[in-house]
Amino acid sequence: MYKIKAMKKNIVSSFDVDHRTLDAGLYLRSVYTINEEYQVRSWDLRFRAPMAHAPLGSGEVHTIEHLMAYYLRLDEKIGSSIVSFCPMGCKTGFYLSTMQNVEAEDVREALAKVYKQVFPLKSASDIVGLNEIQCGNPGLYAIDSTNAAMAEYMRTLFTADEAAERGIASVYEKWW
Numbered sequence: 001m002y003k004i005k006a007m008k009k010n011i012v013s014s015f016d017v018d019h020r021t022l023d024a025g026l027y028l029r030s031v032y033t034i035n036e037e038y039q040v041r042s043w044d045l046r047f048r049a050p051m052a053h054a055p056l057g058s059g060e061v062h063t064i065e066h067l068m069a070y071y072l073r074l075d076e077k078i079g080s081s082i083v084s085f086c087p088m089g090c091k092t093g094f095y096l097s098t099m100q101n102v103e104a105e106d107v108r109e110a111l112a113k114v115y116k117q118v119f120p121l122k123s124a125s126d127i128v129g130l131n132e133i134q135c136g137n138p139g140l141y142a143i144d145s146t147n148a149a150m151a152e153y154m155r156t157l158f159t160a161d162e163a164a165e166r167g168i169a170s171v172y173e174k175w176w
């Protein structure tokens, strides 16, 4: 395990992870080569430390999936390089797949922008695509606990000063 940016919080590159010692954070998990041509990076957005923290609830996972899958693709810098955004079955985080030009810092900044734009959620109408036409289970969502989970993850990725610089100081000021 080596750090991409030693001064940043919980951003490391790791291809061989022992989940017993894995902290919440943002990790470059693997790089896949598709058709011997395209390289795809798989990012591990680990919201909860496996075994040490309770996993996310199903409503939180589903809500975050809808919002991130939509809003990350609108990001000016990395949006067009996103392949997929998927929840982990163990409910401790999400996988973001991108093309090879996306760096950890780009992902971190994009997450801060989505947070600033979308959170905290006020009601189900803030959750894009949550309807019977676009979703397999639109009744499955959570508002307050998703707000708490997202704020907690932002605190994992940003110090209080860094959060303030990005206009998301509320993740430290208000504790859900």
Ligand SMILES: [Zn+2]
Residues within 6 Å of the ligand: 062, 066, 134, 135, 136, 137, 138
């Ligand atoms: Zn859905």
